[in-house]
Amino acid sequence: MSTRDWILHVDLDQFIAAVELLRHPELRGKPVVVGGSGDPTQPRTVAATATYEAREHGIHSGMPLRTALKRCPEAVFLPSDPPAYEAASERVMATLRDFPVRLEIWGWDEAFIGATTDDPEALAADIQHAVRARTDLSCSVGIGDNKHQAKLASGYAKPAGIYRLTSENWAEAMNDRPTDALWGIGARISKKLAGLGLHTVAQLAAADPAHLAEHFGPTNGPWYRYLALGKGEAEVVTTPWIARGHSRETTFQRDLTDKTDIAHHIATLADQVAQDAIEADREVTRVSVKVRFTPFLTRTRQSKLPVPTTDPGTITEAALTILDRFDLTRPVRLLGVAVEYTLPQE
Template structure:
């Protein structure tokens, strides 16, 4: 493969929960929910994250803690500790900066990486190994021609794997998926698109830009189609 520029997206798997499990290894394999003060009876507090075991009960980021308690009475609730997450994130980003790549941090648990290489999968594997060895945290890495593709690819790589999504493989990978599979289109916009008969990525790609502009605005309408294509 020829040497060229690539965009990678590194996403730390279950980052907040993973940091807590490093501090509480006895909780591995159990449904753990992190959020607020750790008291699920307090009103208006939501989960910051949940382990895979808690996800199986329908508990995810943003779930009210009272709802989480009802869905999984055996769940273990831990208080959120932002300074600990900031410190863990800083350690990960420091590892990334040791590589000959450009690092653009996008929060505690993710970063876009610009690299020039003839083997992006090998680079991604090296990054995963270094992060794991130095921080004991796992990550998923997406590879793409641009940020949008790399971001979607890291989601397809979860957990702790590597996935490449490029212009060449875009149609085969994305066309059959619902429109909210795209980065930048949420459930509300997806529902509005569906109301106009646009249910899949392929249907949105084939939509008339002028029609989208009429229904969703002269800026947003064409932008949705641009994301799709």
């Protein structure tokens, strides 16, 4: 076997549920649902994740907790605890960093690795053993020529397995699959593609790029075909990610109708976002306000600040001015404030 570059995708299995089961070993083997404050009678709260035992009752992430409770009254509901997941994630990433590889972290529970080796499966197995030894967590590892292939490969590898998906076996593994199996094509685009007679990955790969550009734009159209051919980014970026922006939003359990009340909540969110920006040492260039009306109509308004700032007063005032541009005659179920940061060295 010859030495060459590979991309590995490390994906922790059932990450949030696994962390919770380490803290509550007595719940192993039981249906467990994690989400919100852990109260399944609370409206407008959804599951962050569900264990395999809970999934057998038809429960899945994104499902309202009240629905989950109806489907499985004996399920155990736990509150979501982001700091605990953050801490567990850091232990995993520290473990990966000890390997002589290039590491790109992609959130709490996944990372891409660039490695030069003649045996990527052996490296993958070493990684799995190290992660299990150091954190008691299990992961799946996908191996590919690029990130797209490696990402899909880790899906095939689940749970706790290793799978290699390269240009060699791409067609065999992917050609008959629906287009939304590709990483970057979701339900909407897949449906639109089906409307053009493109149902499978093979059909999308054989489509005319110009025709795709007509329907999906000059960048996206050809990009979808590119994905269907198994191509993708192969560069592992080891420098830490610089956030483009930041936001905070709240869904209220009971609708807001009072304008003073709404303005008060917007001011609070804006101040939080400003404090976050100060803590992150980033300047804000743009402020946007999000309002979701009942039943589920979402609208956003934004404006660019005359001068980048971190001043909470300025950011809050901007958010309140933007809020004035909304028609607030309908009941409101969600409010949000988002900011865009200036990018360094620009």
